[in-house]
Amino acid sequence: MSRARLRRLAAPVLVLLVGVSAFAQPPASPVSEDAVHEVAAQLRCVVCQSLSVADSPSEMASQMRGIIRERLAAGERPAEVIQYFVDRYGEWILLAPRRHGFNWLVWLFPLVAVATGFTLVAVIVRRWTRRRREGGPTPVNVDPAMSERIRREMERGA
Amino acid sequence: MSRLWRWLIPLAVLPVLALLAYGFRANPRDIPSPLVGRPAPAFALATLDGAPLSLEAHRGKVVVVNFWASWCYPACYEEAPVLEQSWRAYRDRGVVVVGVDIQDKREAAEKFVRDFGLTFPNVQDVKGTVSVDYGVYGVPETFFVDRQGRIRVKHVGAVTDDVFRATVDRLLAEAPKP
Numbered sequence: 001m002s003r004a005r006l007r008r009l010a011a012p013v014l015v016l017l018v019g020v021s022a023f024a025q026p027p028a029s030p031v032s033e034d035a036v037h038e039v040a041a042q043l044r045c046v047v048c049q050s051l052s053v054a055d056s057p058s059e060m061a062s063q064m065r066g067i068i069r070e071r072l073a074a075g076e077r078p079a080e081v082i083q084y085f086v087d088r089y090g091e092w093i094l095l096a097p098r099r100h101g102f103n104w105l106v107w108l109f110p111l112v113a114v115a116t117g118f119t120l121v122a123v124i125v126r127r128w129t130r131r132r133r134e135g136g137p138t139p140v141n142v143d144p145a146m147s148e149r150i151r152r153e154m155e156r157g158a
Numbered sequence: 159m160s161r162l163w164r165w166l167i168p169l170a171v172l173p174v175l176a177l178l179a180y181g182f183r184a185n186p187r188d189i190p191s192p193l194v195g196r197p198a199p200a201f202a203l204a205t206l207d208g209a210p211l212s213l214e215a216h217r218g219k220v221v222v223v224n225f226w227a228s229w230c231y232p233a234c235y236e237e238a239p240v241l242e243q244s245w246r247a248y249r250d251r252g253v254v255v256v257g258v259d260i261q262d263k264r265e266a267a268e269k270f271v272r273d274f275g276l277t278f279p280n281v282q283d284v285k286g287t288v289s290v291d292y293g294v295y296g297v298p299e300t301f302f303v304d305r306q307g308r309i310r311v312k313h314v315g316a317v318t319d320d321v322f323r324a325t326v327d328r329l330l331a332e333a334p335k336p
Contacts (some may be wrong), residue, residue: 048293059261063286088293090192 031072039068039078044084044093053096193310196251198223199291203258203281206268211236211256211279213303220253220329221303224317225289227262227268230297237298237316238274244322245278249280253306253326256281260297304329 040054045061053061053068064085071081085093097103142150193199198221202212210308213221224241226234257280259267264282271280283289292301295314302311302325311325 060286060289063261064290066285067287067290085290088193088290089295090189090293092189 031069035072036065036069039081040065042082042095044095159244193309194312195308197307198309201288205279206271206313209282216254217307218305219252219254220305220326223257223258223301223303224261225294225297225299227260227297228266233316234298236262240317240319240322242274242276251330257289258283302329304332
């Protein structure tokens, strides 16, 4: 067999080998389970109630984790992978709403509510304590004649 | 406490009640798809018969992409005959029905196709990439794609004859691809 012929034969064999090895081996940059989990934990499992893609045992979530792994392996940054899901499902897919526009209500309302509650309690407590400090029990308006009569009857004994 | 405050505190409950009224009346399954109006994601998969099928090959036609599964009872069982009938009625008018079987076992899917005598092409989305590309939550979901290859309507739940006819007739009435 001539050398030229050998070379002509070698080329397709080489292509075949490279092709086969590309299928046989895992992707060039292996993606850690942590990296997949970090993205999956931020996404809502679409067929569940209140579960993330990371926590759900459903087949859909498992397929989504596979897609996350593939995209990370292809060199996408976690933020890009998340955006891929947002583009298809809307922001609904995010477990934590993004901080902009109307979404701020969700983030700030609990803080505002707690702050208002604390302020209200503080105001009420101060009002109560001030009243007590200002001289024991609240004075009752009794006319002098009546109070004199009560004193006399007390002294006399029942 | 002043008279104003006495009124303002109970009134503060109103916006909260309004928010709750809005939240509880809205259907949590009714989530608008960001894909409506956007180009339909391309896919190329093998049909259950083994023939290659790509969405691109049907550009210029009205394409009805239906996501289903053999375990999706009763909705998928209700709509399968409707889709088959509609496909037969419309196939000569530039309409294609493509079934995408998701989260399913191949044998079960093949049995489903046999049982209903489905003649339109059905592909299996083994890895779930097509489902996610279309933002599918569950089955059945159906996407109506116009001649320009844009998703125009997303229908959640079983497709009825009325929905199919109304939507496809509207898309067919539009000017064909220039």
